[in-house]
Amino acid sequence: MTQINLNDLSQLQAINKKLAGGYHISEQDTTLWQELDQHIEAYQALFAALGHDLQHDARGFYYLASDESTPNMGKISRAIALTVFILIEYYANQGKDPLRALFDEQIDLELMQTLIQLNKHLFDQLEIFSGSDLRKDVFLRMLRLGLCKETERGFILLAPVYRYIDALMEVNEDNFEALEEEV
Amino acid sequence: MIPAKKVLNTLNEHWSVLELLFKRFKMSDFSIKDVQNFIKLKNPNWSSERVYKETNRLLNQEIIIPLAKSSQLEINRAVADFASFLLQEEHLGLAEEITVLVKDLQRLGERLSQAGNEGDHSELRRFSRIMDERVRKIVKLFQHNESAILNLVEQAKSDHSNLSLKRRYQAVIEAFDEYIEPMLEMVDIHGPFQACFSQIELQISEQITQIEQLGRGAHDKRMLEQLRTRILDMHLIGRESLGKSADMLMPLREELRRNTLITRQAAKVLGLIRKNGVDRMLSPVQPDFVSDIQRFNLGQKRHMVAYMASLAEFEHEEYQLPDHDDVPAYQSPNIPDYQDVRKSFSSSGKKRTALLGFLSDSYPKLEADEMLFLYQKLISDPDLSVTQSDSQESMQLANTKIKLYPFSASEHTESDAEKAKQ
Numbered sequence: 001m002t003q004i005n006l007n008d009l010s011q012l013q014a015i016n017k018k019l020a021g022g023y024h025i026s027e028q029d030t031t032l033w034q035e036l037d038q039h040i041e042a043y044q045a046l047f048a049a050l051g052h053d054l055q056h057d058a059r060g061f062y063y064l065a066s067d068e069s070t071p072n073m074g075k076i077s078r079a080i081a082l083t084v085f086i087l088i089e090y091y092a093n094q095g096k097d098p099l100r101a102l103f104d105e106q107i108d109l110e111l112m113q114t115l116i117q118l119n120k121h122l123f124d125q126l127e128i129f130s131g132s133d134l135r136k137d138v139f140l141r142m143l144r145l146g147l148c149k150e151t152e153r154g155f156i157l158l159a160p161v162y163r164y165i166d167a168l169m170e171v172n173e174d175n176f177e178a179l180e181e182e183v
Numbered sequence: 184m185i186p187a188k189k190v191l192n193t194l195n196e197h198w199s200v201l202e203l204l205f206k207r208f209k210m211s212d213f214s215i216k217d218v219q220n221f222i223k224l225k226n227p228n229w230s231s232e233r234v235y236k237e238t239n240r241l242l243n244q245e246i247i248i249p250l251a252k253s254s255q256l257e258i259n260r261a262v263a264d265f266a267s268f269l270l271q272e273e274h275l276g277l278a279e280e281i282t283v284l285v286k287d288l289q290r291l292g293e294r295l296s297q298a299g300n301e302g303d304h305s306e307l308r309r310f311s312r313i314m315d316e317r318v319r320k321i322v323k324l325f326q327h328n329e330s331a332i333l334n335l336v337e338q339a340k341s342d343h344s345n346l347s348l349k350r351r352y353q354a355v356i357e358a359f360d361e362y363i364e365p366m367l368e369m370v371d372i373h374g375p376f377q378a379c380f381s382q383i384e385l386q387i388s389e390q391i392t393q394i395e396q397l398g399r400g401a402h403d404k405r406m407l408e409q410l411r412t413r414i415l416d417m418h419l420i421g422r423e424s425l426g427k428s429a430d431m432l433m434p435l436r437e438e439l440r441r442n443t444l445i446t447r448q449a450a451k452v453l454g455l456i457r458k459n460g461v462d463r464m465l466s467p468v469q470p471d472f473v474s475d476i477q478r479f480n481l482g483q484k485r486h487m488v489a490y491m492a493s494l495a496e497f498e499h500e501e502y503q504l505p506d507h508d509d510v511p512a513y514q515s516p517n518i519p520d521y522q523d524v525r526k527s528f529s530s531s532g533k534k535r536t537a538l539l540g541f542l543s544d545s546y547p548k549l550e551a552d553e554m555l556f557l558y559q560k561l562i563s564d565p566d567l568s569v570t571q572s573d574s575q576e577s578m579q580l581a582n583t584k585i586k587l588y589p590f591s592a593s594e595h596t597e598s599d600a601e602k603a604k605q
Contacts, residue, residue: 078465126461
């Protein structure tokens with residue numbers, strides 16, 4: 001039986017509020033991240049008792065795992081996934097190291113417009129029609145989920161985006177063939 | 184013959200210029216103008232006369248030498264080698280170089296043991312010395328290659344994100360495939376190097392025991408012992424150096440592999456998305472987020488207020504079925520019932536002539552289309568037999584003039600008589 005001293009968990013309220021909203025706490029949220037880092041077991045036990053699954057990813061972020069999603073969140077996640085995959089392809093086409101560029105480069109409105117132009121028919125399916133739509137519907141939401149941070153000129157993706165890269169790699173393993181057979 | 188000290192002094196004085204030349208042109212050629220420019224660059228307050236003199240000094244001391252049959256210059260190879268050693272600007276050698284040297288070592292080992300067996304001490308010493316030299320050379324090559332790989336790794340890692348991934352890592356992959364892998368194979372515990380070295384070691388040990396037994400040439404014994412130690416040491420150095428190099432290169436290679444994997448995967452998945460649609464492809468794989476706010480809360484205060492307001496105004500409306508009175512009364516068309524028409528037509532007996540004539544006589548009030556409707560019904564009635572006339576007739580029907588091949592009834596025996604009349 002884990003003994004949890006609530007007095008130790010000084011950031012519990014802030015952490016709960018962020019995590020329950022789907023936010024990913026990564027190293028840039030210094031206070032919360034350090035707090036979680038120090039008391040990870042207590043927090044994990046506490047959240048487990050509340051019916052949540054607090055996950056620590058070794059690439060430097062904490063989040064509540066969930067295997068179901070509200071339809072609205074599902075749609076947002078889909079748009080984010082598409083954007084991340086398209087960014088990878090875009091950087092690779094530019095001859096850049098995609099993984100490095102993904103986390104190093106700023107994504108400004110101009111780039112967003114280019115992405116939309118290049119992949120219009122894909123974004124159309126998600127009702128994203130312009131660069132500013134992309135900014136509003138994807139990047140501002142990613143900001144709210146802790147997947148990116150805002151800078152003067154645009155957005156920079158953060159470590160939690162690895163969840164999408166994992167998802168990308170996952171397509172290979174099982175769903176890929178199954179989906180193709182289904183088609 | 185140029186005195187060494189003089190050359191060293193010049194090198195010392197002009198080291199910054201030479202370093203620049205070496206870095207800028209590597210092993211390629213350059214013109215005398217380039218040299219003068221560099222000297223001027225490093226010593227901006229020198230007069231052009233002095234610059235000219237210093238350039239000539241470099242030329243005279245053969246630190247830079249003219250290319251054959253050309254006015255271009257190059258750095259003296261000996262100086263270039265020295266500089267590359269000092270600057271650690273080393274280029275990766277080939278695995279072959281080391282292999283050749285080791286094979287040579289093996290050959291020399293055989294010669295050495297042969298000389299020892301024959302008791303030829305001067306030969307023994309000579310081969311021992313050559314072998315010693317070879318071993319030093321191999322160790323130098325190992326160290327040289329190690330620092331070359333370090334350079335490669337640093338270059339690959341340093342930020343050239345505008346350079347293409349493939350080009351950036353090309354050197355790394357080449358180094359791995361052409362040097363590290365063959366070399367690791369060679370120095371493997373069961374590899375050819377090990378066999379070769381243990382053979383040499385055995386040969387030298389044999390010579391040492393022989394010398395001990397014969398009690399001659401204590402000096403040679405010491406030399407052979409040293410050589411044996413050096414060879415064993417060399418093997419160890421080689422293994423360590425290669426291990427270190429592989430450790431440095433491996434993460435980069437992994438990174439490259441991972442990157443190409445991701446790129447390929449992204450292209451593949453996007454291709455599938457294009458074919459199958461975004462929702463269908465991504466729904467099963469996308470990460471899910473906890474969104475308690477959306478699941479358990481209705482929304483913010485303003486959403487609540489709006490919701491309550493619409494609740495307050497809500498009125499239950501019953502669905503009203505229409506009354507019986509509301510149904511408009513059925514208005515039958517002006518056409519008389521067909522059964523009646525049929526009856527009156529059958530009973531009309533001899534009076535009936537052409538069908539249309541009968542109809543217009545019996546129902547003069549009917550419109551032309553209503554009349555035609557009845558006409559059509561009568562001629563398609565299976566109980567009445569009708570015949571169609573061959574000639575076209577035109578007749579007046581109500582207010583309309585029509586042209587047709589009229590049908591006439593031919594039912595009973597009386598009608599046959601009628602037909603004959605017609």
